[in-house]
Amino acid sequence: MISLSNSENNTPGSTAATKRLARAMMVSAGEFSLILACCNCVERQKQVLNVLTEFSSGDIHEILLSPAADTLYAAITTAIGDTQPEALMIRGLESVMELNQLIISTNIMRNQFRKEFRFPLVLWINEEILCKLVWLAPDFKDWAASTIRFDIPQNQLVEVEQQAISA
Structure with a gap:
């Protein structure tokens, strides 16, 4: 299991959420599962992903979607080819120009995800x-068990945004 108890810059709530995410990925290893990670702050998404990859012995891949992406399935198959990572994180949905169309096509093609992917798929939303x-x-959406939320208290959100602006 991933040891996250002493991770820097984590609030108790976000550490618990990170542990839930790590556990969900571990339980689903070798089979398709949909995990929704809800976080309104892109910087926080990056922090959690860095912690997971640092403390995990598994092969966690990340895809940052292009604003021009039109289907999620095609973006994934293009990025991973014939490989089957232990887990796949999808970020960048908020930047997709035709997001409604991408979501609708994902719903239409949902059975292809289960047929072709033998790994947990984490959608950062x-x-x-x-x-x-x-x-x-x-x-x-119903394929996801429950949404894992990475809520940031308002005072910390301001600090993270200020750090991102000054970086």
């Missing part, structure tokens, strides 16, 4: 995208 998944891809 924000609250807006979560709402769109509920409305535009309810069948695909």
